Amino acid sequence: MKGTGRSAIVLAGGRSLRMGADKAVLPWDGLTVLESMVARLARAFQDVVVVAAPNQELARLSPTTRVIRDAEPFQGPVKALYLGLSTIGTDVAFACACDMPFLDAALAAWLCDVSAGRDAAMPMVAGRLQVLHAAYRTSCLRVLDAMVQRGERALHRVGSALDARLVDEDELRRHDPELLSFFNVNTPQDYARARRIAAATRA
Numbered sequence: 001m002k003g004t005g006r007s008a009i010v011l012a013g014g015r016s017l018r019m020g021a022d023k024a025v026l027p028w029d030g031l032t033v034l035e036s037m038v039a040r041l042a043r044a045f046q047d048v049v050v051v052a053a054p055n056q057e058l059a060r061l062s063p064t065t066r067v068i069r070d071a072e073p074f075q076g077p078v079k080a081l082y083l084g085l086s087t088i089g090t091d092v093a094f095a096c097a098c099d100m101p102f103l104d105a106a107l108a109a110w111l112c113d114v115s116a117g118r119d120a121a122m123p124m125v126a127g128r129l130q131v132l133h134a135a136y137r138t139s140c141l142r143v144l145d146a147m148v149q150r151g152e153r154a155l156h157r158v159g160s161a162l163d164a165r166l167v168d169e170d171e172l173r174r175h176d177p178e179l180l181s182f183f184n185v186n187t188p189q190d191y192a193r194a195r196r197i198a199a200a201t202r203a
Helices: 033-042 077-087 105-114 138-149 155-161 169-173 188-202
Strands: 007-011 047-052 066-069 092-097 120-125 133-137 164-167
Touching: 007 033, 007 077, 033 047, 033 105, 047 077, 066 077, 077 092, 077 138, 077 155, 092 105, 105 120, 105 133, 105 164, 120 169, 133 138, 138 155
Parallel strands: 007 047, 007 092, 047 066, 120 164
Antiparallel strands: 092 133, 120 133
């Protein structure tokens, strides 16, 4: 029996090919991007899990953060989400990538709340389903396990297989007017832009 409350899962074990360096350890506001994200999530979630590659360096994560390591590197987000979701002690988790420096933990918690009665709550931003900024219930494990067994690694296919509540931009903007929570730093150009946005916000 899973407990009440919310968990958070951060997928950190990707290849970061477009960045050319591990995105999780990019410097951010005196921490790394991953450390900053985990610190914010820890204020809104009772359980924070980081899914990482076998030998991946993760710097100074909080002692209360649980790190789950895949047996093999670079198995993709389907396997990583399955591993994270199968270890949580609650019935619902917010899951995200490790490259979202403006992640809004309150929005993440709200997505968990509105997933009640469904398998998931998935934002739709700019016409794209945001499967790595979404809430998943443990009822998703059966679908994720089947995808792992078939060797599927593309997580975007999970949306059509779940009973998901789709969350449109109007709803999202009530919590995050600029939708900055969805900003990814996939490339050096993205990272530079994120730093400019952060500097402008502090000014």
